[in-house]
Amino acid sequence: MGLYHLDEERQAAVHKIRKRVIENIGRNMDLYGISISTGHLYGLLFFADKPMNLDEMGQEMKMSKTSMSTGVRTLLDYKMVNKVWEKGSRKDLYEVEYDWYQTFADFFDIKWRKSVESNILIFRRALDETSKLLKQHEDDEIITAVLLEDQAKMKEAVTYYKWLDRLIDTFVSGEIFNLVPKEPSIDE
Incomplete structure (x- = not known):
């Protein structure tokens, strides 16, 4: 059930909590090299009760469609959001990837693999020289x-x-979770 089924007082209370979380997510996204506004967009999608299109995101965040598009593209590149299909919708819809373990593993692979390969190449050339x-x-x-x-x-x-x-390989294969198991859900 969505937030809009609540009365104004309860909506405001939930909105206040969500806003605090979204702002914190935005600030912490710099660890991923992601702008605060894109982090806020991720937070918005995290709390969305259904996939959203760029117009809906822009309306909620008071940002231009261009900014929304750039932010979504960044989040797609890092596999933090997914494009989804919905029958009858002509616009692209997006939802957050809720498996944060997989999101981190994907990010770690995407960001670090390129750096590792580049550095090994440079060092090997320098060793030859x-x-x-x-x-x-x-x-x-x-x-x-x-x-x-x-x-x-x-x-x-x-x-x-x-x-x-090799460490990156353990993230990609999921072997890392044998070495450092995922935390059980708070409800478990």
Whole structure:
């Protein structure tokens, strides 16, 4: 049953609680690299009792359709909302992904995998370049010492990123939940 079935006093009380939660979600979305307004949009969809279209979201949030579209696109990219189909509706409808564990796993994969791959690539190129430089200056003790020290640091970094890549795999496969089980519902 929706909020609008309540009298004004009860609607106001529920709205006050929801607003506080939505504002907090918005502030905390910066951890995901998401703007406050997009975080507020996520909060709105979280409390929605049915999927919403851009016009409805814009009306509720007092934002332009362009801003709504950009925010929804960001949330779709991070798999935090889903586009849904509803018979008879011509407009795209969106609802929040309520499985926060899966949302975090998807986000972790999307954001970190790209970073890991990029960093491994850069470190491997740098290791190749330092190896070539070592060969060119093998009789120069000073540059050799500097390059060997740099190589040791970069090899440790590659080792870390390979570990991080395996950690990401545990999120994608769901194995992480064997290591760190999901919390039971508060009602359980």
